[in-house]
Amino acid sequence: MYIVGIDIGKNHHEASIVSPEGKQIGHSLRFATTHKGADSLMSFIFNNIGNSSCIFGMEATGHYWYPIYSFLKARGYTIYVINPIQSDSLRKMYIRQTKNDSIDSFLIAEVIRFGQFTTTSMADENILAMRQLCRYRDSVISSRTEIKLRISTIMEQIFPEYEKQFSSLWLSTSMGILEKYLTPENIENAPIDELFEIIKDKSHNKLTMKKAISIREAAADTFGIKIAQDAFSFQLKQLIDRMNFLDKQIEALDCQILEYYEKFDCYLHTIPGIGMIAAATILAEIGDINRFKSSSALVAFAGIDPTVRQSGEFSNTHNHMSKRGSPYLRHAIFLAATTCSFHNSPLNAYYKKKREQGKHHLTATGAVARKLTTVIYAVLRDGKPYEPKSFC
Secondary structure (H helix, E strand, O other): EEEEEEEEOEEEEEEEEEEOOOOOEEEEEEEEEOOOHHHHHHHHHHHHHOOOEEEEEEOOOOOHHHHHHHHHHOOOEEEEEEOOHHHHHHOOOOOOOOOOOHHHHHHHHHHHHHHOOOOOOOOOOOHHHHHEEEEEEEEHHHHHHHHHHHHHHHHHHOOOOEEEEEEEEOOHHHHHHHHHHHOOOOOOHHHHHHHHHHHHHHOOOOHHHHHHHHHHHHHHHOOOOOOHHHHHHHHHHHHHHHHHHHHHHHHHHHHHHHHHHHOOOOHHHHHOOOOHHHHHHHHHHHHHHHHHHOHHHHHHHHHOEEEEOOOOEOOOOOEEEOOOOOOOHHHHHHHHHHHHOOOOOOHHHHHHHHHHHOOOHHHHHHHHHHHHHHHHHHHHHHOOOOOOOOOO
16 A cells, blocks of 8 residues: 655645555655645656555644545545644654655654544534634634733733722723723813713612722822823824724634534533633544543543653652643643633642642643543533542
8 A cells, every 4th residue: 555645735735655565656846835736746657556445644734635625535545634743743853854844744644653642633614613613713812812902001001000900901891981081181081970980880889879980080090101191192092993803702702603503412510610601612622532442542632731741760740741632622621721720610629639739730720621621521522511520
């Protein structure tokens, strides 16, 4: 069985054909990521090995492998998609650790020939769609976080006392006042009844006139910058408008994501600490749970497994997480683990136990994340709602 290794690129791929004995057949082929390029790959294979059977190997390089994978899959070929780490490991076996597209495509084929690899595959259409939306949501959340930091920085300059008036700068009452007045000067000059109406409306009658007076007094006595107020005001308005826009986008994204999640018979949201969106994100990144032979394999895929360093009599006792797996999955699990660590959850006691053992907060949270991953594996494997159990 011949093996065709494909080194994936953005605009071009490189293919090499390797015999069952490990001999490269002919030169490699550089072809474009187009229909014409894919057809040239088919001609390249036929011209070198005729109608002999072949399988394909390629690296999971970003999203660039999807089109050629789809092209080959539609033609009935067997394709193995491997993690780039696996071909890197083989490259280190060579004395001359040269790296170029031609050699890379050959090494990918060699990884497949040796058979020591794990594979991924093109996900189910609904899984792929949900994954795209969840990853896009993650980028929108990051953009919103950046905008919040900018708003906070401006407020620290022009009205440093403002945030102390609320438990959080981002409460609807706080943002309602900022959106209306923008600067401490405008707040100071606002009619007290008008200011109170905003506070009363946004807080659902929880705050009184006393709060309106307190905010206006703080605005009058602020130690913030008094110059360039127009520039700060203009920037603040644009940032608030952008944040409101992103909030609407996130709301729309959540609806779309949940529509896809509800198509699956999935019970991840029954695990304490994992909400519906987090459950959708985790499912989208994992895909078919049958790809993983055990919970340890899933832990490794998430990059939550520790690195092991041992040589002779030396064994490192302070190992770090490998962080080699899916960063999106790892992030979602860590957020859920943080929730589990501080809220009513069976894993809360496990977190406290680790802290009592002298573990740092992040180390204890990492231990919770690993335990949570085993729970996620069990729920997906069994296809049943989560059943509480002690982890201590």
